[in-house]
Amino acid sequence: MTAVARSGRYILGPEVEAFEREFADFCGARHCIGVGNGTDAITISLRALGVEAGDEVVVPSFTFYASAEAIANMGARPVFCDIDPRTFCVTPDTVKAAMTERTKAILSVDLFGRLAPDLRGLGVPVVEDSAQAHGATRDGRRAGTNGDAGTFSFFPSKNLGALGDGGAIVTDDDELAARARRLRFHGSTDKSTFTDVGYNSRLDAVQAGVLRLLLPDLDGWNEARREVARAYARNGLGEVDGIELPEWDGEEHVFHLYVIRSERADALLEALTERDVGVRAYYRRPVHEQPAMAPFPPAADLPGTAEAARTHLALPMGPLLDERAIDEVIAACASG
Numbered sequence: 001m002t003a004v005a006r007s008g009r010y011i012l013g014p015e016v017e018a019f020e021r022e023f024a025d026f027c028g029a030r031h032c033i034g035v036g037n038g039t040d041a042i043t044i045s046l047r048a049l050g051v052e053a054g055d056e057v058v059v060p061s062f063t064f065y066a067s068a069e070a071i072a073n074m075g076a077r078p079v080f081c082d083i084d085p086r087t088f089c090v091t092p093d094t095v096k097a098a099m100t101e102r103t104k105a106i107l108s109v110d111l112f113g114r115l116a117p118d119l120r121g122l123g124v125p126v127v128e129d130s131a132q133a134h135g136a137t138r139d140g141r142r143a144g145t146n147g148d149a150g151t152f153s154f155f156p157s158k159n160l161g162a163l164g165d166g167g168a169i170v171t172d173d174d175e176l177a178a179r180a181r182r183l184r185f186h187g188s189t190d191k192s193t194f195t196d197v198g199y200n201s202r203l204d205a206v207q208a209g210v211l212r213l214l215l216p217d218l219d220g221w222n223e224a225r226r227e228v229a230r231a232y233a234r235n236g237l238g239e240v241d242g243i244e245l246p247e248w249d250g251e252e253h254v255f256h257l258y259v260i261r262s263e264r265a266d267a268l269l270e271a272l273t274e275r276d277v278g279v280r281a282y283y284r285r286p287v288h289e290q291p292a293m294a295p296f297p298p299a300a301d302l303p304g305t306a307e308a309a310r311t312h313l314a315l316p317m318g319p320l321l322d323e324r325a326i327d328e329v330i331a332a333c334a335s336g
């Protein structure tokens with residue numbers, strides 16, 4: 001931070017370029033474009049892919065509101081699709097069910113730290129919203145590289161978080177990267193000719209410096225999160241009546257959140273809160289039911305979304321959670 005203060009280069013500049021190189025390498029992508037936050041990363045990626053006002057973009061309703069807001073903000077139409085309530089992610093079938101001839105792109109979401117399935121092959125470009133899944137890996141491919149572009153948030157609570165807002169886009173596509181770079185900077189490459197109506201959405205150098213310090217530890221922290229998940233299972237959380245543990249198959253999950261499913265989720269929430277255990281139901285009201293999304297009603301019911309909204313509950317999760325705390329949470333669930 002002192003180096004940035006002394007450099008006089010506060011927005012973009014060499015520190016941001018260095019982070020962009022390092023994060024692109026970490027993800028296994030050719031390009032990384034640092035932007036102001038994870039919401040802008042989605043909007044700019046879709047714009048760079050050629051999505052325009054009035055176009056349809058398929059997006060799950062069971063996600064953080066920003067995934068859909070980023071679509072509506074550019075005048076495009078979020079078309080809400082269902083999820084598999086066991087994984088909290090879309091499937092090729094739930095996406096296909098929402099596609100029409102006006103579908104211009106798919107926004108998949110790696111929710112809670114689990115990778116969504118690869119949706120390339122459905123005939124339209126895919127943007128992977130990896131805001132909750134930095135470092136998640138499947139078959140050697142990292143979060144953000146399972147579509148035409150991947151987007152990240154560096155909001156402080158994320159697996160890789162800055163000391164303020166920040167975001168990034170990763171892609172292997174040279175032209176898409178060039179367009180995204182232009183769009184984050186008012187639609188210009190040289191500050192004198194403006195070829196697009198773009199955005200002012202740039203990663204700042206202090207945040208890039210912080211992220212460069214933290215990035216080398218990310219894989220270790222993610223492994224520590226997986227170890228907490230293993231400990232929940234090993235120490236008996238799955239035997240507590242009515243609790244289903246998160247579905248995951250080894251390496252790929254980075255447990256941004258540790259989310260169980262239970263028909264008595266609300267009773268558990270109350271009992272655990274009374275015992276000062278930090279639990280939360282994040283998306284009880286899915287995005288398509290939010291008042292601002294009233295203009296975009298889904299064409300069909302979303303039963304998987306309704307089930308996940310009703311039954312999910314996030315238990316404490318973090319790389320520093322120890323066995324004693326884990327056992328206390330399990331005991332609180334058993335008596336709740």
Ligand SMILES: Cc1ncc(COP(=O)(O)O)c(C=O)c1O
Binds near residue numbers: 038067167
């Ligand atoms: C799934 C998802 N998408 C998008 C965002 C938006 O990121 P930001 O808050 O950096 O704009 C977030 C996090 O806040 C998120 O969890």
